Amino acid sequence: MKIALTLIFLLSFIMGANVQITPDKSLKVDQKDVEAMKSFVKKKFHFIMNEKGAKKIVKENRLLSNAYLNHKLLNDFEKSLIRIEIEKKLADKYVTYLQKKKSFPEKVLKSYYYDHIDKFKKPEEVKLVLYKFSKYDDALHFLQNPKSIATYTKQNLGWKYIKGIKNPYRQFIKSGEKGYYTPVFVMGKNRYDIFYVEDYRDNKNNYFPYKAVRSQIERIFLNKTFEREREKLLRQYQ
Amino acid sequence: MKKALFPILIAIFFSACSLHSLPKYNNVTIDSDQNISSTRQKLLTRIVEYWHYRLHNDYKHAYEYELPYQRYLVPLKAYRGLIDGYGKNAKIEIISIKFPNTYTAIVQRRIKTSKTVLFSKDKWVNVDGEWYHKFFQNILPPKNKEEQEFQ
Numbered sequence: 001m002k003i004a005l006t007l008i009f010l011l012s013f014i015m016g017a018n019v020q021i022t023p024d025k026s027l028k029v030d031q032k033d034v035e036a037m038k039s040f041v042k043k044k045f046h047f048i049m050n051e052k053g054a055k056k057i058v059k060e061n062r063l064l065s066n067a068y069l070n071h072k073l074l075n076d077f078e079k080s081l082i083r084i085e086i087e088k089k090l091a092d093k094y095v096t097y098l099q100k101k102k103s104f105p106e107k108v109l110k111s112y113y114y115d116h117i118d119k120f121k122k123p124e125e126v127k128l129v130l131y132k133f134s135k136y137d138d139a140l141h142f143l144q145n146p147k148s149i150a151t152y153t154k155q156n157l158g159w160k161y162i163k164g165i166k167n168p169y170r171q172f173i174k175s176g177e178k179g180y181y182t183p184v185f186v187m188g189k190n191r192y193d194i195f196y197v198e199d200y201r202d203n204k205n206n207y208f209p210y211k212a213v214r215s216q217i218e219r220i221f222l223n224k225t226f227e228r229e230r231e232k233l234l235r236q237y238q
Numbered sequence: 239m240k241k242a243l244f245p246i247l248i249a250i251f252f253s254a255c256s257l258h259s260l261p262k263y264n265n266v267t268i269d270s271d272q273n274i275s276s277t278r279q280k281l282l283t284r285i286v287e288y289w290h291y292r293l294h295n296d297y298k299h300a301y302e303y304e305l306p307y308q309r310y311l312v313p314l315k316a317y318r319g320l321i322d323g324y325g326k327n328a329k330i331e332i333i334s335i336k337f338p339n340t341y342t343a344i345v346q347r348r349i350k351t352s353k354t355v356l357f358s359k360d361k362w363v364n365v366d367g368e369w370y371h372k373f374f375q376n377i378l379p380p381k382n383k384e385e386q387e388f389q
Contacts, residue, residue, distance in 0.1 A: 105310070111365045112307040114341040115372060205339075224311060 021074065021082065023066040029058045095230045099222050109217045113210050120213050122206040123164075126173055127199035128157040132191065139184040139192040146181065146196075159201070173197060281335065281343055281362060284369040289330045295323050305363055305370045320375040325351045343369065361388055 037054040041047050049057070068074060113120065132153040133139035142150040162174050172182040173195060180197040187193050284303060291300035297318045301309065304317070312320065333346040343362040348355060361372040361384075372388070380386040 105306070107306040107365065108310045109307070111305045111363065111370060114365050115305055115307070115361075115363045117339060117341050221307075221310075 021069065021079065023069045024062055025066075027059065027062055027066075029055050029062070033058045091230075092226075095226060095233060096222060098233065099225065099229050104218060104221050109214060109221065110210060112217050112220070113213065117207055120208045122161075122203035122208055124162045124203060125159045125201040126162055126165075126197050127159050128173070129196040129198050130155040130157055131194045131196065133184075133194070134190045134192070136184065136186070136192050139194055143181055143184060143194060159199075169195060277364070278335065280367075281364075281369045282332075284362070284371075285332060285345060285360075288371055292321075293324050293328050293330065297321075303371045304373050306365065308373060317373070320377070321373055322376050324349060325353070327352050340364070359388060 034051055034054045037058050038049050038051075041049045041054070041057075131139075131142065132155065133142070134151070138150045138152065141148060142152065162170060165173055169182065169185070173180075178197055178200045182195040185193045185195075288300055288303040291297075291303070298314065301314050301317055309317075328349055328351045331348040331350070333348055335346075336344045338344060341364045343364070345360045345362060346357075347360060348357050350356075362369045363372055364370075374380075374385050374388045376389065378389075380389050
């Protein structure tokens with residue numbers, strides 16, 4: 001799979017079902033390659049890569065895969081494997097493209113929403129305030145007596161979903177109640193943070209509105225109807 | 239149509255009377271909030287009509303009461319094979335209705351056939367003011383927790 005994905009970035013001629021893979025001698029990495037690499041990394045590893053990094057990785061992979069091809073190590077089986085993967089990807093893309101062209105009736109999506117309303121419950125939220133200190137002693141002093149005069153920068157962070165807060169902060173914030181101050185977090189040299197839970201909402205009976213989750217439901221239906229649409233489409237071409 | 243509906247309506251009427259003695263039901267009907275009352279009335283009407291068609295094995299009409307997304311995914315032909323049929327003299331009694339949230343109603347029911355009495359429950363979902371039945375396929379084993387509960 002890794003090899004296949006790397007080779008997709010090579011000079012590939014896709015003519016119908018015929019895929020030819022040859023070394024890319026120019027080694028030129030253009031903007032499209034960089035964008036493709038960034039998108040691939042984001043989708044696969046949930047990681048945002050910068051332009052420079054993406055360009056570097058594309059070039060490195062190209063060098064190595066060129067070498068692989070020049071040594072004639074790509075055998076027929078691997079070629080077929082790559083071809084099958086590309087064909088599957090293109091076939092799926094075509095079905096999804098046609099699926100997206102005809103939108104789902106609103107009532108269909110809405111009825112799914114109401115039937116699964118519990119899935120669209122809003123998670124717990126906290127209203128946070130961040131206190132930033134440049135001296136550890138100041139932060140400690142503030143924690144012992146928040147009304148004391150201490151030098152800090154106050155920043156209202158607003159409402160945040162608890163499950164969206166990164167650890168280790170979440171661990172402390174979750175366990176705290178309204179009016180809770182977290183311990184001091186050492187953020188770096190001369191940077192000490194304390195979070196304050198100003199307010200809390202359990203959102204027990206609050207749901208995301210239909211409009212906010214419509215595209216999510218649409219994706220569910222794209223999956224649910226994929227096979228059916230594929231069968232329909234195949235009947236046209238066979 | 240009216241004649242055909244009569245046996246079911248009678249059953250519902252008696253069950254409604256018995257429901258009055260249930261605190262949950264009393265809570266709904268006595269509540270001064272007219273919206274809740276009208277919602278319940280709309281729901282009862284849909285239940286009566288739906289079960290009228292189901293007990294007469296009129297799948298084409300019963301299908302219209304199923305959730306729109308289920309109808310979108312399951313065509314009528316497949317639907318007929320997924321739900322149970324009942325004998326001609328089957329009668330239904332609605333035992334209770336509970337509303338776990340604004341959009342959902344859980345209806346406890348009893349179906350009497352010539353051979354047996356079946357206790358089960360239905361899920362009804364309110365979509366923009368109209369109640370729709372959620373059907374669960376009769377094929378065992380159940381695919382998920384909800385199916386296990388309602389099958």
